[in-house]
Amino acid sequence: MSSRFGLKTPKMFIRTRYEKLPGGDSQSASPLFRSGTWSKGYRSPMWANRLQRPRMSFARIIMLLVVSILIVSMTVTGIVKQVRLKHHHKxxxxxxxxxxxxxxLRGLFNGVRTLVPHSDYVSEQNFVKYSQSANPEDNIKQRWPVMDKEHKEPPMDPIRFSPYPKFDSKDYLKTHEEVHTCYLDEDEKVELPDIYAYPGIPQNQTNPSFGSYEELGLNDKVCFDRFGRFGPYGYSYPREQGGFGLADKSEKNGADKIWSTEPKIDYTKVSWGKAQKRCYEKNKARFLKNVTQSDSEENHVQKKKVPRHAYILRTWTGYKYSEQQILTIRAMINELSLKSGGEYDVHFLLHVKDDSIPIWSSDEFYEKTIRDNLPEEFWGMATLWSEQQMRLYYPEPFPNNVYNHAKAPVHSVYRSAHFPLQWFSQVHPEYDFYWNWEMDLRLTGHYWEFNTKIGDWARRQPRKGMWERASRYYIPELHGSWKNFTDMVEEEMYNSDEKPVWGPPKFENTGMLESPPETEPPRTYLADNYQWGIGEDADLITFNPIFDPAKTNWVFRDDVSGYDLELPEPPRRCAIITVSRLSKRLLDLMHRETYLMRHHMFPEMWPPTVAFHHGLKAVYAPHAVYFDHNWPLESLDGTYNHPPKPTDSVFGWGEHNQLGNSFYYNAGFSSELWRRWLGGREYDQGGPIEEENGTGRLCLRPTLFHPVKHENLNI
Structure with missing residues (x-):
């Protein structure tokens, strides 16, 4: 056997258990090119079949067989490890x-047993920096997390997390209409669930490289584990009680504490669409366009109108809903719509891929399509559309295409994902804002807090330097405060050859729609002291920077139609991933530009470009984006914000730089981190056994992940 496998039998046990190759540890290996799972059949060595049975007792034969199996097993394991390592480094x-x-960076995988109050928290990046410092004062900082190995439970208990205003307070009711409580059932006996967070952070958890919780107004002093986040929506309790029972093999120490105050809901009896409609009807006075007077005789302050939001999930026929995604959608509806008193409505905008299905001529086919393609609890929330419908609604021609890199028809969803969104806004004009949400997005935080705080932040942003700031990633560790970042961008602009964007841009054209008169600047750029735009709701909020595609080699930058080819291409803007919040004003302009002017661009260019052309307010929200490698700050800024030449842009050929983060169209780290947070095992790391024997389950601050293509957990 030794000669056959090239191993010396006496050393076999040492080699198979402990041998490592240089660079094979978790700190130096790339997360993107790790080995997969290997399996291969191996025959037993020939000598194992040559036992002289007449000379041995039955017990000795059994013992030899057991020893043989163990030796073969260890040998195969050693070979598999060698092959895996060789494949890994291939x-x-x-x-x-x-x-x-x-x-x-490994701090994101520190679990709930390492929780500390936010005041004691030291980020992983700072831990590395302090531990490498020669300054003795830096040694005061706490080192790698210390935990009590005798106790498996987290050192603190989860608490109810509610980011809403006190709707019943006197201060709120002075300026707002009354908010009536909503329920899951028609009899108003099933109260809405709450979610839970831990009032601390795992020690030395990684800090986000981009974005800031503090700047957006999000609570960064708490973290969410899978039980507190999804337990109230049926994650952990069994199916016979109306849940999914997904926690059978999970590390769950201390997780049951949420059930001391939280009831378990039978979700098999819930109709979310009906619950949303009942909630709106109870609270529709909050959303009336007309200003209402206070009922109090001594208080004549006009009541504020609360904007309404359509939260649109873009899905399609044949889409498979994992149980984890159903939990996510339940969270959206409960937190955005029902708990807020109807401020949001969640919709499914369902693409019917088969144009031959007569959904537009038959209510029966329409309803059957919904029932065949949505979980029952979400029936009544879907709006169907097809490419054939869009051909009729926005008919050809769309002339003068510069370059159709996708080689697809203009009405294909790949090139015109904005068509159904525009159409939806015309069919449902009752909303102020429309969230364009993709099915492969996930959020560890609270939906109402995340979306509403981002909208509030956007309202506070001035227009001066707006487009220039939106084109860059905000790196707090390098840029400092948002004001410092604003001043830096302004200085960079002054030292460049470019003019700042100030109102609708002027460019050669043979026909454009008039821009809204209120988008003309009230004063010159230099005379404005960051005043214009403050208090104005943003028409467009994106989750990646809004850049000028003409300066990059992004492949779809020239998919532009309807403009005069004899003139230079129109100036344009782009934000990768179509996820965004759009105002009714912007969608109306997009709609009119499409059907009146026959203007068209690739979906990720179209909303930012229309906003740009017509002087609307557009911002990039600096949400938290995590990296799995510890980039030097100057390299991070140089690569993402100041590439030396266009071909190096991270929006184009330089997109490989996005592979190791938590939010981009091709981000590889997003799926890994999300599934690890759910308790899965990724690349031979994590999972129930490691969590149980280590620091426990993951606990993350509010993080938006994209893409998450599946939730098949390897446990």
Whole structure:
């Protein structure tokens, strides 16, 4: 056997258990090119079949068979490990990307047993910096998390998390209409669930590289585990009680404490669409367009109108809803719509791929399509559309295309995902804002807090320097405060050859719609002291920077139709991933530009460009984005904000730089971190056993993930 496998039998047990290759540890290995799961059949060595049965007792035969099986098993394990390591490093034959040489960050995987109050928290990046410092004062900082190995439970208990205003307070009712409580059932006996967070952070958890909780007004002093976040929506309790029972193999120490105050709801009896409608009807006075007077005789302050939001999930026929995604959608409806007193409505905008289905001529087919393609609890929330319908609504021609890189028809969803959104806004004009939400997004935080705080932040932003700030990633560790970042962008603009954007841009054209008169600047750029725009709701909020595609080699930058080819291409803007919040004003302009002017661009360019052309307010929300490698700050800023040449842009050929973060169209780290948070095992790390024997389950601050293509957990 030894000669056959090239191993010396006496050393076999040492080699198979402890041998490591250089660079094979978690701190230096790339997360993007790890080995997959290997399985292969191996025959037993020939000598194992040559036992002289007449000379041995039955007990000795059994013992030899057991020993043989153990030896073969250990040998196969050793070979598999060698093959896996060889396969793992096979990718290293290529030239590594520069960021793959940076040390791995592992602090996001510290679990609930390492929780500390926010005042004691030291980020992983600062821990690394302090531990490498020669300054003795830095040693005062707490080192790697210390936990009590005798106790498996977290050192603190979860608490109810509610970010809403006190709707019943005198201060709120002075300026707002009364908010009536909503319920899950028609008899108003099933109260809405609450979610729970831990009032601390895992020690040395990684800090986001981009974005700021503090700047957006999000609570960064708490973290969410899977039980507190999804338990109240049926994650952990069994199916016979109306849940999903997904926590059978999960590390769950201390998780049951939420049930001391939280009831378990049978979700098999819930109709979310009906619950949304009842909630709106009870609270529709809050959303009337007409200003109402206070009922109090001594208080004549006019009551504020609360804007309404359509939260649109873009889905399609044949889409498979995982149980984890159903939990996510339940959270959306409960937190955005029902708990807020009807401020949001969640909709499914369902793409019917088969144009031959007569959904527009038959209510029966319409309802059957919904029932065949949505979980029952979400029936009554869907609006169907098809590409054939869009051909009729926005008929050809769309002339003078510059370059159709996708080689697809203009009405294909790939090139015109904005068509059904525009149409939806015309069919449902009752909303002030429309959230364009993709099915592969996930959020660890509270939906109402996340979305509403981002909208509030956007309202506070001035227009001066708006487009220039929106084109850059905000790196707090490098840029400092948002004011410092604003001043820096302003200085960079002054030192460049470019003019700042100030109102609708002027460019050569042979026909454009008139822009709204209120988008003309009230004063010159220099005379404005960051006043214009403050208090104005944003027409467009994106979750990645809004950049000028003409300066990059992004592949779809020239998918522009309807403009005069004899003139230079119109100036345009783009934000990768179509996820965004759009105002009714913007969608109306997009709609009119499409059907009146026959103007068209690739979906990720169209909303930002229309907002740009017509002088609307557009911002990039600096939400938290995490990286799995510890980039030097100057390299991070240089790569993402100041590439040396267009071909290096992270929006184009330089998109490999996005692979190791938590939010981009091709981000590889997003799925890994999300599934680890759910308790899965990724790349031979994490999972129930590791959580149980280590620091416990993950607990993350509010984080938006994209993309998450599946939730098949390897446990």
């Amino acid at each position: 990718g290293d034959d290529r030239k590594l990307y520069h960021w793959e040489h940076y040390p791995r």
